[in-house]
Amino acid sequence: MKILVAVKRVVDYNVKVRVKSDNSGVDIANVKMSMNPFDEIAVEEAVRLKEAGVATEIIVVSAGPTQCQETLRTALAIGADRAILVESNADLQPLAVAKILKALFDKEQAQIVILGKQAIDDDSNQTGQMLAALLDIPQATFASKVVIADGKANVTREVDGGLETIAVSLPAVITTDLRLNEPRYVTLPNIMKAKKKTLEIFKPEDLGVDIISRLKTLKVEEPPKRSAGVMVADVAALVEKLKNEAKVI
Amino acid sequence: MATPISLVIAEHDNQSLKAVTLNAVAAALQISPAVDVLVAGNGTDAVAQAASQIAGIRKVIQIDSPALVDQLAEPLAAQILVLAPQYSHILAPATANGKNILPRVAAKLDVAQLSDVTRVISSDTFERPIYAGNAIATVQSIDPIKVITVRTTGFDPVAATGGSAVIEKQAGDAAANNASSSSFVGRELTKSDRPELTAAKIIVSGGRGLGSGEKYQEVVVPLADALGAALGASRAAVDAGYVPNDYQVGQTGKIVAPQLYVAVGISGAIQHLAGMKDSKVIVAINKDPEAPIFSVADYGLVADLFTAVPELTKALG
Numbered sequence: 342m343k344i345l346v347a348v349k350r351v352v353d354y355n356v357k358v359r360v361k362s363d364n365s366g367v368d369i370a371n372v373k374m375s376m377n378p379f380d381e382i383a384v385e386e387a388v389r390l391k392e393a394g395v396a397t398e399i400i401v402v403s404a405g406p407t408q409c410q411e412t413l414r415t416a417l418a419i420g421a422d423r424a425i426l427v428e429s430n431a432d433l434q435p436l437a438v439a440k441i442l443k444a445l446f447d448k449e450q451a452q453i454v455i456l457g458k459q460a461i462d463d464d465s466n467q468t469g470q471m472l473a474a475l476l477d478i479p480q481a482t483f484a485s486k487v488v489i490a491d492g493k494a495n496v497t498r499e500v501d502g503g504l505e506t507i508a509v510s511l512p513a514v515i516t517t518d519l520r521l522n523e524p525r526y527v528t529l530p531n532i533m534k535a536k537k538k539t540l541e542i543f544k545p546e547d548l549g550v551d552i553i554s555r556l557k558t559l560k561v562e563e564p565p566k567r568s569a570g571v572m573v574a575d576v577a578a579l580v581e582k583l584k585n586e587a588k589v590i
Numbered sequence: 591m592a593t594p595i596s597l598v599i600a601e602h603d604n605q606s607l608k609a610v611t612l613n614a615v616a617a618a619l620q621i622s623p624a625v626d627v628l629v630a631g632n633g634t635d636a637v638a639q640a641a642s643q644i645a646g647i648r649k650v651i652q653i654d655s656p657a658l659v660d661q662l663a664e665p666l667a668a669q670i671l672v673l674a675p676q677y678s679h680i681l682a683p684a685t686a687n688g689k690n691i692l693p694r695v696a697a698k699l700d701v702a703q704l705s706d707v708t709r710v711i712s713s714d715t716f717e718r719p720i721y722a723g724n725a726i727a728t729v730q731s732i733d734p735i736k737v738i739t740v741r742t743t744g745f746d747p748v749a750a751t752g753g754s755a756v757i758e759k760q761a762g763d764a765a766a767n768n769a770s771s772s773s774f775v776g777r778e779l780t781k782s783d784r785p786e787l788t789a790a791k792i793i794v795s796g797g798r799g800l801g802s803g804e805k806y807q808e809v810v811v812p813l814a815d816a817l818g819a820a821l822g823a824s825r826a827a828v829d830a831g832y833v834p835n836d837y838q839v840g841q842t843g844k845i846v847a848p849q850l851y852v853a854v855g856i857s858g859a860i861q862h863l864a865g866m867k868d869s870k871v872i873v874a875i876n877k878d879p880e881a882p883i884f885s886v887a888d889y890g891l892v893a894d895l896f897t898a899v900p901e902l903t904k905a906l907g
Contacts, residue, residue: 357860358721367725435693436702463720464841465705470663470693479772480663482690485835495775499835500686501844502786503779507662509772519825519842520835555702559715559728567867570888576901579873582889587871589792589850590817590906 342489342511344387344396345451346421347442348380348403350412351462364560376412379457381419382517385524386487387455388420395489398422400449404441406430410540417535418527424540429552435463437545437552439471444548446476451512453494458483458516469516479509483518594622594713597651597673599682599691600641604631604659607640609789610683612747615644617740618681619748620710624648626677627755630669632659638757645749655762660774661687667694672763674699674735678713684739684845685788692737701733706845708744722841723864742788743847743868780834782821787839790820792850795839795866796832797824799855799876799895803832809899810854816906822846822866824856840865855895858883875899 352358353373361368376384390396401421403409406428413424427441446454459466473480481487481496485504488495489511497506499518527535545552573579583590596618601608611627618625625646629638630653638652651673657665670691674680680695682688684706696703708726709717715730716738787793794817796810806827814821822844823837839846841864851869856862858874858881866872867886874887875895884890891898 352721354861358724360725367721434702436697436700439697459842461722461841464722465703466689467693467696467703467705470690471697471703473663474667474694474697480690480694481772482663483686498686500777501788501836503777503834503836505660505777506775507660507772508775513771518835519829555731555733556704557730557732559730561720561725561727564719564723564726567872567886569885570872570890572884572890572892575893576891576898576905579889579891579902580905583850583871583873587850587888589871 342396342453343398343400343449343451344390345442345446345449345454346383346387346399346401346416347454347456347468348384348401348412348416349377349457349460350374350403350405350409351377351460354378354461360561360563364562366558366561374408376415377457377460379459379517381524382519382521383455383457384416384419384421385522386517389522390489391420400425400451402427402442402445404429404433404438413540414535415527417538418531419525423538426540426542427545427548428542429545431552432554433552434554434556435465435467436471436555437550438468439475440550440552441545441548442468442472443475444550453511454514456514456516458518469514473514476512476514478512478514480514481507481509482516484515485518485520487515487521592678593624594678595624595676596622596626596679596681597677598625598627599670599680599688600627600629600637601683601685601687602629602631602634602637604634605636607637609747609750610685610742611641612644612750613742613745614681614683614740615647616745616748617707617710617738618679619646621679621713626651628653628670628673630658630666631661632656642755642757643751643753644755645752647753647755649755650757652757652759653762657762662772662774663691663694664772666691667698669763670695671698677735679736679738681738681740684741688739692739696737699735699737701735701737702731703737703739704729704731705739706741707738708741722861723867724860741845743845780836784814785820787820787822787844787846790846790848792817792819793822793839793846793848794819794852794854795822795824795856796827796854797856798826798830800827800832806832809896813852813854813899813903816903819852824859824862826859853883853887854899856883857881858886
């Protein structure tokens with residue numbers, strides 16, 4: 342069984358981004374870029390499924406500028422078998438990425454697609470669900486446990502108020518939540534091995550995909566600043582402030 | 591452009607209407623004066639009845655079908671798609687459910703989705719946070735139908751009562767009912783008599799500073815009891831296994847904006863602040879005076895939480 346895993350190159354989660362002074366976006370020149378953390382969990386899950394004998398091949402895919410090759414190499418070092426980059430300098434929005442992934446899914450005839458539930462840059466949380474819709478196959482989002490058996494995926498999902506488990510027939514799209522697994526550290530020998538693995542490059546037009554942006558970003562601003570309040574000396578002073586000044590208790 | 595008409599997908603558990611629906615209706619009313627509410631589930635008479643009381647809405651569409659009872663994405667999205675052509679805007683609260691279902695609807699309509707909208711500028715232009723709330727983007731949609739999830743903390747809820755909208759019962763779409771590619775297996779919801787995190791007026795959250803799940807129970811829970819508060823936690827506390835994941839407040843957990851938010855032993859990572867910085871009053875108790883949480887707190891107390899919090903609990907008891 343083939344598994345397709347989608348990964349996105351994003352600003353590293355430790356970086357505090359700054360809004361550009363002309364309000365055209367956030368400044369990502371010279372900041373550290375990494376694989377979206379949820380996507381790292383997706384790659385790890387696929388590798389575990391391969392180690393368990395469920396999957397036979399893991400194809401990792403990214404869409405974006407040429408530097409995404411680094412992100413794909415990281416995924417190959419974690420244990421994916423080969424990589425595909427759909428190279429584009431355009432602003433690729435979730436619907437466009439879902440269309441690109443659909444084209445690759447059709448080409449590769451995968452049985453499972455695993456993606457992170459959301460990218461930590463645009464925080465959209467859409468691509469997996471959109472891909473499932475375009476393919477007209479079931480989706481299991483926000484997964485914290487995945488068991489594949491008898492042509493089905495039993496997926497435990499993180500929902501408001503707890504967990505729920507659903508069974509989806511394959512092929513299916515799964516999106517990962519934080520607690521699905523802890524991705525392994527990549528080792529130097531595996532980084533070396535990853536350099537020798539195949540990495541194909543396509544353009545969106547090679548796949549016949551429309552990537553036109555449907556959302557125009559008019560401006561990007563700093564959020565309103567919350568000014569720091571006062572420090573109180575002790576518990577008694579805190580209670581007094583909450584009762585008489587803030588009047589919240 | 592034709593007059594906008596909005597459809598809001600109600601959040602419910604087949605028995606009761608969830609309050610977050612009221613925030614989504616509030617957003618919808620800023621877009622269009624005509625707002626319909628869809629109650630799709632099974633055995634939802636009480637929910638539809640409650641929805642019909644929401645102030646300001648035009649009508650409630652109630653669709654009952656066994657296929658919809660568990661709110662699975664495939665049949666529910668199919669059902670919404672049947673109604674979609676009558677609307678210019680389709681909205682849902684940005685809950686686990688809304689986030690699961692609406693992108694599926696958007697893709698089927700070949701339109702983009704606007705996630706976590708916090709402000710309506712006009713019928714096609716909206717504000718939404720990006721980068722964990724470290725930037726606010728103003729985005730304009732060129733699509734004929736706008737599919738939107740609403741960050742509920744961005745909109746004050748409309749009144750739950752006072753309206754008297756008609757309830758229009760519709761039959762479930764046959765194809766949607768037959769979607770069987772996905773089935774429900776089970777649910778383990780955290781049992782709690784406390785208010786729900788996203789609806790609570792007061793939240794007490796614990797972080798890594800507590801050191802263990804036992805200490806969370808010993809220190810944080812009694813304070814929450816004294817305040818009648820909901821319980822929250824930082825991602826670090828969840829990752830360390832002190833509390834279940836659905837306690838998590840932050841970019842990747844719940845976004846909350848209570849009247850009072852008490853952060854106990856939470857340093858204040860960006861991703862946590864993204865989930866609570868819109869709270870009205872923030873109290874931080876932490877022994878590290880340099881902790882970033884103090885930069886957003888209205889009242890900060892530098893103290894050992896193991897003595898200060900029980901003392902606070904006692905003072906309030």
